[in-house]
Amino acid sequence: MPFMPVKFNLQKRVKLAQGLWMIYWLSVIVGILIFSLGLFFKVELRKRSEMMDNNESHLVPNLLILVGLLAGGVSAFGGKVCHDSLDPVKFAKWKPMLKPYLLLCCGFNVLMLFTALLCFLMQFAVYLTLAEGLKNSIKFYKDTDTPGRCFMKRTLDMTQIEFRCCGNNNFRDWFEVQWISNRYLDMSNDLVKDRVLSNVEGKYLMDSVPFSCCNPGSPRPCIQHHLTNNTAHYDYDHRIEELNIWSRGCREALFAYFSSMMNSIGASSSSPSCWR
Amino acid sequence: MVVMKMKFPFQKRVKLAQGLWFLSWCATVAGAITFTLGCILKTELRRRAEVMDNSDVHVVPNTLMIVGLASLGINIFASKICQDALDAERFPRWKNMLKPYFAVSCFFTVLMLLAVIMSCAMKGSLESSLKVGLKNGIRFYKDTDTPGRCFQKQNIDRLQMEFQCCGNNDFRDWFEVQWISNRYLDFSSKEVKDRIKSNVDGRYLLDGVPFSCCNPSSPRPCIQYQLTNNSAHFNYEYQTEELNLYLRGCREALVSYFMGLMNTIGAGVLSVFLLQGSVLVSLRFLQTAMEAVAGNENTEIETEGYLLEKSVKDTVMEFIEPVMQFFLFKNQVGEGSSEAQADP
Numbered sequence: 001m002p003f004m005p006v007k008f009n010l011q012k013r014v015k016l017a018q019g020l021w022m023i024y025w026l027s028v029i030v031g032i033l034i035f036s037l038g039l040f041f042k043v044e045l046r047k048r049s050e051m052m053d054n055n056e057s058h059l060v061p062n063l064l065i066l067v068g069l070l071a072g073g074v075s076a077f078g079g080k081v082c083h084d085s086l087d088p089v090k091f092a093k094w095k096p097m098l099k100p101y102l103l104l105c106c107g108f109n110v111l112m113l114f115t116a117l118l119c120f121l122m123q124f125a126v127y128l129t130l131a132e133g134l135k136n137s138i139k140f141y142k143d144t145d146t147p148g149r150c151f152m153k154r155t156l157d158m159t160q161i162e163f164r165c166c167g168n169n170n171f172r173d174w175f176e177v178q179w180i181s182n183r184y185l186d187m188s189n190d191l192v193k194d195r196v197l198s199n200v201e202g203k204y205l206m207d208s209v210p211f212s213c214c215n216p217g218s219p220r221p222c223i224q225h226h227l228t229n230n231t232a233h234y235d236y237d238h239r240i241e242e243l244n245i246w247s248r249g250c251r252e253a254l255f256a257y258f259s260s261m262m263n264s265i266g267a268s269s270s271s272p273s274c275w276r
Numbered sequence: 277m278v279v280m281k282m283k284f285p286f287q288k289r290v291k292l293a294q295g296l297w298f299l300s301w302c303a304t305v306a307g308a309i310t311f312t313l314g315c316i317l318k319t320e321l322r323r324r325a326e327v328m329d330n331s332d333v334h335v336v337p338n339t340l341m342i343v344g345l346a347s348l349g350i351n352i353f354a355s356k357i358c359q360d361a362l363d364a365e366r367f368p369r370w371k372n373m374l375k376p377y378f379a380v381s382c383f384f385t386v387l388m389l390l391a392v393i394m395s396c397a398m399k400g401s402l403e404s405s406l407k408v409g410l411k412n413g414i415r416f417y418k419d420t421d422t423p424g425r426c427f428q429k430q431n432i433d434r435l436q437m438e439f440q441c442c443g444n445n446d447f448r449d450w451f452e453v454q455w456i457s458n459r460y461l462d463f464s465s466k467e468v469k470d471r472i473k474s475n476v477d478g479r480y481l482l483d484g485v486p487f488s489c490c491n492p493s494s495p496r497p498c499i500q501y502q503l504t505n506n507s508a509h510f511n512y513e514y515q516t517e518e519l520n521l522y523l524r525g526c527r528e529a530l531v532s533y534f535m536g537l538m539n540t541i542g543a544g545v546l547s548v549f550l551l552q553g554s555v556l557v558s559l560r561f562l563q564t565a566m567e568a569v570a571g572n573e574n575t576e577i578e579t580e581g582y583l584l585e586k587s588v589k590d591t592v593m594e595f596i597e598p599v600m601q602f603f604l605f606k607n608q609v610g611e612g613s614s615e616a617q618a619d620p
Contacts, residue, residue: 144495157492161437184496186510211487211498216433219420220460222487234462 014086021082027075030272035068037265044261050155051254052126052133060122060262063115064269067108071272074108077101112269119266123259130251130258134168141210142181157212165253166213166246171227173249178203179210209245218243279584284565286576292565293358296558300355303555304348306548310388311344313541320537324530326431329408332401336538339391340545346384347552353377354559361566368570374563379595381556388549395542399535406527410444417486418457433488439533441526442489447503449525454479455486485521494519557583 008016042061049056081098084090137156143149160166167173185192185204196202207228214222223244226232284292318337325331357374360366413432419425436442443449461468461480472478483504490498499520502508561581568579584591 150495153495154492161492180497181495184510189510211490211500212492214487216430216437216488219426219429219457221456224487234460234465 017082017085021079024075024079024082027272028072028079031068031071031073031075033068034071034269034272035065037268038062038064038068041261041265044258048159048254050133050152051137051159051250052129053136055133056129057122057125060115060118063118064265067112067115067269070108071112074105078105112272116266116270119262119269123255123262126258126262127251127255130254131168134251134254135173138168138173138177138179141177141179144181145183157210159250159254160210160212160246163250163253163257164215164246165248165250166209167249168251169249170247171209171213171245174209174213175205175207178205180204213245215243215246218245220244278582279587281580281582282561283578284561284581285578289562289565289579290362292558292562293361296358296555296562297355299551299558300351300358300555303548303551304351304355306551307344307347307351309344310347310545310548311341313544314338314340314344317537317541320534324435326428327406327409327413327435327526327530328402329405329412332405333398333534336391336395336398339387339394340541343384343388343391343545346380347388347548350377350381350384350552351555354555357559358562361562364569367566371567378556378560385549385552385556388545388552392542392546392549395538395545398538399531402534403527403531406530407444410527410530411449414444414449414455415453417453417455420457421459433486435526435530436486436488436522439526439529440491440522441524441529442485442522443525444527445525446523447485447489447521450485450489451481451483454481456480456482489521491519491522496520 038061041064042058045052045056045058045061078101081091081094081101084094137152140146140149140152141156142153144153182204187193187196192204195206196204199205206225208225209227211222211224214224223233223236223241227245228238230237314337317340318334321328321331321334321337357370360370413428416422416425416428417432418429420429458480463469468480471482472480475481482501484501485503487498487500490500499509499512499517503521504514506513560583564583565579565581568581569577586594
């Protein structure tokens with residue numbers, strides 16, 4: 001017993017074929033769009049991969065690129081079939097291929113919906129990767145002479161300036177690591193020796209942050225050092241000072257950026273699969 | 277003496293009209309692009325308006341926008357004319373409009389060329405405007421409580437970070453101004469009082485720079501203060517230190533940025549100018565060829581097309597004469613009436 005039979009006279013068949021041909025060519029354009037969105041996402045992930053310890057998963061952008069290419073190919077094939085459908089001679093050669101083609105289309109639609117779902121779900125993984133990666137970045141900030149980590153300082157400085165953030169959770173993360181390399185510390189100085197000895201692990205810790213945490217919107221010149229010492233600076237109270245350095249953590253800033261990107265890509269790739 | 281006479285058989289006329297129609301639509305798009313480029317340049321100049329003293333350089337994007345819009349109109353007109361050109365009945369209605377149309381088009385095409393020349397020639401004006409603007413910007417850096425200058429600090433900081441530059445000529449410009457506001461100086465401290473007294477104008481000067489001059493590529497944490505004092509920092513020599521701060525001055529950075537932008541735009545507009553010129557020349561040939569056909573029963577005869585009926589000098593005089601007569605006539609009336617008043 002046929003499922004959902006519908007009567008088609010010649011005029012209706014012609015209109016159907018024309019409409020389908022248009023939809024297939026629109027699908028090709030949408031496929032190209034999804035491909036470029038996947039490419040853009042991949043490039044963005046690579047740009048920030050140092051912040052994520054090079055551990056980030058490229059599953060979502062790779063899947064998007066694959067889906068975009070497949071969408072283009074499948075839709076172009078469908079468009080060609082529609083174009084030939086009203087000519088019985090040309091249509092006869094496509095007849096044997098149609099059943100497997102329709103099955104392929106259904107499978108492909110499922111894949112597209114799955115990719116869109118992944119876009120929304122993988123954000124949690126991105127969050128965890130960022131947390132771990134930023135912690136390590138801050139730890140290796142001072143290692144500008146270690147091969148493989150020479151540019152960590154520059155990358156982290158540029159990230160903090162670009163995303164207007166400081167540290168992992170907030171600026172206090174900088175108080176817990178030694179971010180000034182031993183090469184630039186005068187070990188014969190009493191102050192330095194005291195600070196290093198007062199610490200269990202022998203690290204030179206201080207209540208200061210790098211210059212990239214400074215907020216240009218502050219009315220006063222940036223206070224980077226002795227942040228928790230009110231007497232070290234004139235007319236300064238660290239509990240109420242808000243504009244001096246960025247108060248947002250970089251994990252939150254980077255996550256907000258990536259999650260908005262993934263949400264919009266997921267939304268834009270789920271809608272075409274509905275009207276296919 | 278006719279300028280550039282050419283023979284036009286019927287087929288050649290048809291091809292000319294078709295080619296011109298396509299060319300005029302390309303030129304329309306090019307005119308729209310010129311307008312867009314003018315808008316882009318103006319937006320970029322307005323973004324940095326706080327560090328520019330005068331807006332003389334804005335004449336370039338303004339001219340580009342005017343020329344772009346005019347070119348749109350000229351080319352749409354041209355496509356309409358050439359559509360009607362091969363039809364002997366419709367072409368005569370354009371007859372009266374063509375002379376002023378060509379005059380206006382030539383004027384705007386020449387203006388386009390002027391815009392291109394200006395975009396290369398404005399470097400000196402831009403540089404002097406930036407010199408004064410940046411000097412003031414650095415002077416008013418500390419005035420974050422003065423209305424009208426509240427955002428000077430933020431603008432200069434963002435500018436220095438974005439263009440990777442420091443100061444006007446170089447970082448030493450910051451040594452000559454007081455960039456820390458008196459609100460944040462402890463006047464009871466001996467050090468502050470000494471420094472102010474040591475200066476004729478009573479300013480708090482120091483050999484330090486704002487944080488926005490710091491270069492993130494430096495392997496060591498940024499040294500902002502006591503820059504000329506080698507003993508203040510461990511393993512530091514300011515004469516050989518290169519990566520600590522940005523060495524380039526902001527004036528040089530901004531001039532090279534804007535000149536690069538204007539040169540690129542100038543090159544694009546030059547090609548639009550050549551396209552526009554070829555449209556006008558082709559249209560003139562088509563017009564003169566079709567005018568010779570008018571009145572003939574057989575529209576497929578071979579005709580001659582030319583650029584100018586008389587020599588260049590004569591044509592220019594022909595255009596200027598009515599304008600001169602208008603002004604001379606006014607003078608004559610003035611003289612006549614003053615004579616009449618003089619006679620009793």
